[in-house]
Amino acid sequence: MALIVQKYGGTSVGNPERIKNVARRVAKFKEKGHQVVVVLSAMSGETNRLIALAKEMQAHPDPRELDVIISTGEQVTIGLLCMALKEIGVNARSYTGGQVKILTDNAFTKARIVSIDEHNIRADLANDCVVVVAGFQGMDADGNITTLGRGGSDTTGVAIAAALRADECQIYTDVDGVYTTDPRMVPEARRLKTITFEEMLEMASLGSKVLQIRSVEFAGKYKVKLRVLSSFEEEGDGTLITFEEGNKMEQAIISGIAFNRDEAKITVMGVPDKPGIAYQILGPVSDANIDVDIIIQNVGTDGTTDFSFTVHRNEFAKTMDILKNKVQPHIGAREVVGDNKAAKVSVVGVGMRSHVGIASKMFRTLAEEGINIQMISTSEIKISVVIDEKYLELAVRVLHKAFNLDQDDA
Numbered sequence: 001m002a003l004i005v006q007k008y009g010g011t012s013v014g015n016p017e018r019i020k021n022v023a024r025r026v027a028k029f030k031e032k033g034h035q036v037v038v039v040l041s042a043m044s045g046e047t048n049r050l051i052a053l054a055k056e057m058q059a060h061p062d063p064r065e066l067d068v069i070i071s072t073g074e075q076v077t078i079g080l081l082c083m084a085l086k087e088i089g090v091n092a093r094s095y096t097g098g099q100v101k102i103l104t105d106n107a108f109t110k111a112r113i114v115s116i117d118e119h120n121i122r123a124d125l126a127n128d129c130v131v132v133v134a135g136f137q138g139m140d141a142d143g144n145i146t147t148l149g150r151g152g153s154d155t156t157g158v159a160i161a162a163a164l165r166a167d168e169c170q171i172y173t174d175v176d177g178v179y180t181t182d183p184r185m186v187p188e189a190r191r192l193k194t195i196t197f198e199e200m201l202e203m204a205s206l207g208s209k210v211l212q213i214r215s216v217e218f219a220g221k222y223k224v225k226l227r228v229l230s231s232f233e234e235e236g237d238g239t240l241i242t243f244e245e246g247n248k249m250e251q252a253i254i255s256g257i258a259f260n261r262d263e264a265k266i267t268v269m270g271v272p273d274k275p276g277i278a279y280q281i282l283g284p285v286s287d288a289n290i291d292v293d294i295i296i297q298n299v300g301t302d303g304t305t306d307f308s309f310t311v312h313r314n315e316f317a318k319t320m321d322i323l324k325n326k327v328q329p330h331i332g333a334r335e336v337v338g339d340n341k342a343a344k345v346s347v348v349g350v351g352m353r354s355h356v357g358i359a360s361k362m363f364r365t366l367a368e369e370g371i372n373i374q375m376i377s378t379s380e381i382k383i384s385v386v387i388d389e390k391y392l393e394l395a396v397r398v399l400h401k402a403f404n405l406d407q408d409d410a
Helices: 016-031 046-057 063-070 072-087 119-126 152-164 197-205 213-222 277-287 313-331 350-354 358-368 389-402
Strands: 003-008 035-040 092-095 102-104 113-116 130-134 137-139 145-147 168-173 194-196 226-230 239-242 256-272 292-297 304-312 335-348 375-379 382-388
Touching: 003 016, 003 152, 016 035, 016 072, 035 072, 035 119, 035 152, 046 063, 046 072, 063 072, 063 145, 072 092, 072 130, 092 119, 113 152, 119 130, 119 152, 130 152, 137 152, 152 168, 152 213, 194 197, 197 213, 197 239, 197 256, 197 335, 256 277, 256 313, 256 389, 277 292, 277 304, 277 313, 292 375, 304 313, 313 335, 335 389, 358 382, 358 389, 382 389
Parallel strands: 003 035, 003 168, 035 130, 092 130, 102 137, 168 226, 194 239
Antiparallel strands: 102 113, 137 145, 226 239, 256 304, 256 335, 292 304, 335 382, 375 382
16 A cells, blocks of 8 residues: 555646546545545636736736635635545545645745645545645745745645655646657657656756646655656556666666746846946845846956846846846946847756767757857756747757657667
């Protein structure tokens, strides 16, 4: 008997028939004697619908009240799944994030989990009950409803698996595993049988939509065994995310190509070239809770330098406002320019540690297609470049081919 946490995404619970399918799948695991905790997203499109309603009231909805609204999507699906399970003779009980006691900080719309009280869940499991938990939500110390940000249901699933010390956390989605890149963009993309946590962490942070970055971080930190599966296929092992790097001899150098089209590039020009200037630029941006990604500072000439960085496209206007109204007058920069039509493409693979020439191959491949590289960032197992968004699909396709990812023996 194993304790299994299953998380189902929005498309998996997109209508009543699909919810009944989830119930049948859960029942099969229960019949095998397993204890099952299910974490659900809202129906696909529901969160966007609720956000749109909020925006009809306020152009920039109050974050606390927005969380009150968008947390209702998951409440609907957990109630429906419990009904579907009871209808086929399986005892089930639903919990909102607050009822479980998923304690978070008070950063509304992108809260972080502080702790989980698993006492109620364990009591129900001991009574042979399937526990169904609303993903994406929690409660702060003052009893306010909070949500965990985009993809937060994955984080809920992994966090509950960690708290319960579950044998496996299964993430059910509309794809049957982790691919070398998005198959909708590159039909030749292959499903990976296994991928290391490090690679998955890079893929998730770089825009691969299969798993949310924080859920992978959580799984890595608490050594939760993760498996990505399709909720629409009865068979198949999906992709197992492992802690071992496997046999180095047989390992592909590159495991996948990740991309993110939601990048915006900002350059602060004519910045005084002196110690502490990077903090003076990025400090106010960070204080506004804006994530900064790639950062480049040019070599100074005539006592000034140019400072460039990228942020998520959604944060572009807010960041430009901070820089122009607070930072530029304070530090005496010449001007602030921005481009919200940038995209990031990355090659990822633990094999990079023991192979040279990956960067030059990547740059040559892009150069042959006439794609200009605007920014470059590297880590031990990845190389990322920022390019013009209009070349994104071409870049992904040619890199996928250049690194032999569409070959079965890759």
